[in-house]
Each structure stands twice: as C-alpha cells, then as structure tokens.
Amino acid sequence: MIVECDREQDVLDAIASQRWPARCDEDLRVHVHACSVCADLVEVASALVDDHAPVCQEARIPSSGIVWWRAQLRATEEDARAAARPIAFIQGVAVSVAVWLLVILARSLPAATLAAWRGWLGDAARLLPVPSLAQVTAIPTGVLLVVGAVLLLAPLAIYFAVAED
C-alpha cells in the first residue's frame, strides 16, 4: 500500500497559498488526478483549510482577563484546601492526644484527690442535666477503649474526607 507521495508538499503548498486548483501548474493537476494519495490529500486538506478561518471566527472565547481571574480564584481556593488538609489532621491528632492525656492523668491521680474532685463535680453535676462523674467512671473499660479508638481515628477520617474534596 502506498502511503506517501513525493508531491504531497507541492499539493499542500498550492492549497495553503490558494493556488489550487485554478492557479497551480497543469502537471500538478494531472498528477493529483492520477495519484490516490494526493487526491485524498486535496479533498481533505482543502476542506480543513477552508474550515479553519470560519471556525476561528465563530470561537466563543471569554476575555483573557476573565480567564486569568477565574484561574487565579480557582488556584487560590485549591491551594487553601490543600493547605487545610494537614492542619485538620494535626488538629484532630492534638485533640485525641489531649483527651487521652486527661484520661491517663485522671486514672493516675491519688484516690483522695479523685474523691474530692468527684464531690465537687457531683455538686456541679446536680446543677446540670448531664450524667454524674460516678456514672461516667462506671463505664466498662471496653467501652472506653472503643471511645478512645474513635477519638484516635476521627482525625484520619476528617483528613480523608477533606482530601476527597
């Protein structure tokens, strides 16, 4: 199968310079008539060259200023979102660590101190519609572990939720 012809460039030049077919050499016209490669080239290239300028004229393009501002706005928003992801993660970790430290601290305090705090909290709890400290400390260790795990995994969940945006 013949896929190229030595005269393709001559044909393309004639089309591009608008010499095809009336103002080009007679021998080029004769060649195109006999050569399938160049005949296809004339048909396709002429149609596409003729189409190019009108399509460009029809182009519905926004102004360069609008495109620039929109791109800048979008980039700024994307950068802000990207920057917020690690911050949200670190905040979640910090909260979890703080809660765990409080739990560890509470468990390591002397019994007398805890009893004093319980008394104080008990007094305060009576004023608020919340469970008493005694009720909270009565929660089984397994439940506390589950709550702890949720607190630990929460920052990860927040991170991935933000990352998907």
Next chain:
Amino acid sequence: MRDLTVADIERLRAEADGADAVFEMDEESFRALYDRTARALWAYLSRITGSPDTADDLLQETYYRFLRAQGRHENEAHRRNSLFRIATNLARDGWRHGARARMVPLPDGRRGELRAAVDVAGDAERRADLSRALLQLSPRERAMLWLAYAHGSSHRDIASTVGVKAASIKLLLFRARRKLALVMRDGDPGKAGNHDR
C-alpha cells in the same frame, strides 16, 4: 468553573497585593499568549470534540492546567504545543467519561447526501458536511488531521500533541486522511484501506 462575583474579584485583588504569585506566568504574558492562541485552540477543541459547548468548557480548563503546570517553556512554539497537548488529553478524557453521548454521529439516512452536498452547496453546507464527516473518525484521527492541515503543525509536533511515536505519524495520518476522504465521498469509513488506485 463558576462565575466570578464582584466580591471574588475584590478578594482576589486584595490577595494579589499581598500574596505570592499563584502562577509562574504573569498576567500580562498570559493575556498575550491567550489572545494569540485562544481562537485556534477553541477551533481545535470544537472540531475534535464535535461540540462547541464542550470546547467552551475545555478551553478554560486547558488554560488553567497550563498555568498550574508551572512548566518551563523555551519558546512560543513550545507553549503552543503544550496547550494543544493539554487540550487533546482533556478532550480524550471527556471522550472516555461519556462526552461521546453529546457527539452526534451522522445518521445513516444523511450519508448519501454528503457527496451531492460537497459538489453543489455553499460554504456553510460544506462546513456542516465536513463537521459530520469528522464525527465518523476517532478523536485521535480528527486531532491529527486538524493539526496537520488546518493548523499546519509538523509531524513531530502532531506526534507530541496526540501522544504517538513520531515514526508512526505518517502512516496514521495517511489512514485518517483516507478515511475522511472516503466518508466525504461515500459516507462510509469502512472502505478505508481498500481504495488504492
């Protein structure tokens, strides 16, 4: 992209005054490049997707990705190639993700009218026929033909833009050209490869 509000513009102005540049390219250079390339890029996108609406969307996305790429471009030709490559990839992705539904193929009943229309109709009708004929080709074939003949790109640039080996371009271009010529004559791309005079 969503529309800009006045508040957005004011906020951007304020941020631009105090913040580091978001893009490597400055506004003046971008606007000059955009003004030189946008129409040709829109025409390319419109022809390879077969949809002016898709071209509208992809045009802005192309420039955005170009700006975000922060690439070092040696010259104007390099920047243009980069833009057309991004546009080609976006059009290809759109094609993969269902944009094809928007690209209406030539109905069988209209195919027989192509030949007569090419012979007798005016510019507008010839262009409409070309548009329908192009839709019979694959997106890559359309891209190659448009770049080669409407845009006047070199084989090396075409290869780089559509993502094929430079050595393959001549043959791929020949096949695409043959196919389009047959569609324009007969409305049947299936005969490509059987017509060798």
